[in-house]
Amino acid sequence: MAGLLTNSDKAEKRAKVVALNEKAMARFTALFEQRLGANSQHAKIHWDIAQKIGLPVFRHEDWHYTPLDKLLKTEYCFSETSLIEQECEALALQIDAYRIVLIDGRYSSALSSIDVGPFQVALLDNQDLLPDAINSEIFLHLTESLAIQPLVIHLAANEIAEKPLYLLNISSGNSDEQAVNTSQYRYHITVGANSKAQVIEHFVSLNENTHMTGGRLTVEVGDNAQFDHYKLNIENGQSQHFAHNDIIVGRDCQVKSTSFLLGSLLSRSHTSARLDGENSELELNSLLLPKGNEIADTRTYLEHNKDHCNSRQSHKVIAMDSSKAVFNGMIKVAPAALKTDGQMSNNTLLLGEKAEIDTKPQLEIYADDVKCGHGATVGRIDDEQLFYLRSRGIDGKSAKHMIIIAFAAELTESIASEELKQAVMKNIRQRLAEV
Known part of the structure; x- marks a missing residue:
């Protein structure tokens, strides 16, 4: 039948992908060594995992709709761009918040707030123990191992942050045809018991040149705490954006995470969460608005591990022109998670004649006496x-x-x-x- 690959065709394509992956990993190895990752135990651990996992093989199911050929053929380099205050203000959201600024993955004390209120901010050192990944994947570990200045942020127990914590991530592209800038951003946040915090992640481009961004935010929410998280990605139409956020939730918590993905030529955004305490409520939402030939891929992975927890997910896509969107969501309910109530929906509005959506909501339920559901709609x-x-x-x-x-x-x-x-x-x- 026309269009079907023969065994020899498959073997040839598989060999080409293997060769491409080997060259790409060699380039990432050079970046890791340039970053002096071996001096960081944390980076070294994740680099070892990245090498073990490897880049996606031919016809890898999780990467079937996310083309990586261009990324794997590109030479990347680190950049050390500096900004003056006026340039930063032009890119920043005009909100009353405690601001932390990273430029090309490097913390800028000059552009960050001197007063960060009740938050304690420090650079990651080898004594810090961060949680393992909830749902491991290759770009998560690449960001962990290549991030130059990971930050550890702590809000003590019984504290209420009156203003949001604003994480402004500014990436620059260059006009050099030999190598493309890559910027890796890493934050770990702990929210103490009985505390309340709001965090805004903001990703922007300094110019219109191509660049690749990696983002990684992990959050540990203590018992009886409230945590709101918003992510806004408005990077330029030539950029590539790969991010993976993890949220670990304690008992009696109220947690909400919403992503607005409104930029990047190619983006893949994961949010993974784990409900490890009883009686907690979690919202995971996203809005994608790809245009032109952009590809926007968003994924969620949620583990209900304790009883009497509720989760709600609403993921919306507005696909224009010849753009393509991907949604993949998973809810897992552990045997001990009785009285779970988990709902997930993906609704898509196709505005372009050639716009496309590939959607795959999933449930894995190992407990009785639960109420879970998922659904997807596509329309014009x-x-x-x-x-x-x-x-x-x-x-x-x-x-x-x-x-x-x-x-x-x-x-x-x-x-x-x-x-x-x-x-x-x-x-x-x-x-x-x-x-």
């Missing part, structure tokens, strides 16, 4: 809705925008900070300008 703008709005004197473009923004409103309206909400809406409208 409803002609009847459009006709109704136009019959009320609204022009076609404005009517489309109203429907699209209403589709995203479930997530945008839930943003606690008005300044952050306005920043997200501004970027959404900018991306919709051509629709």
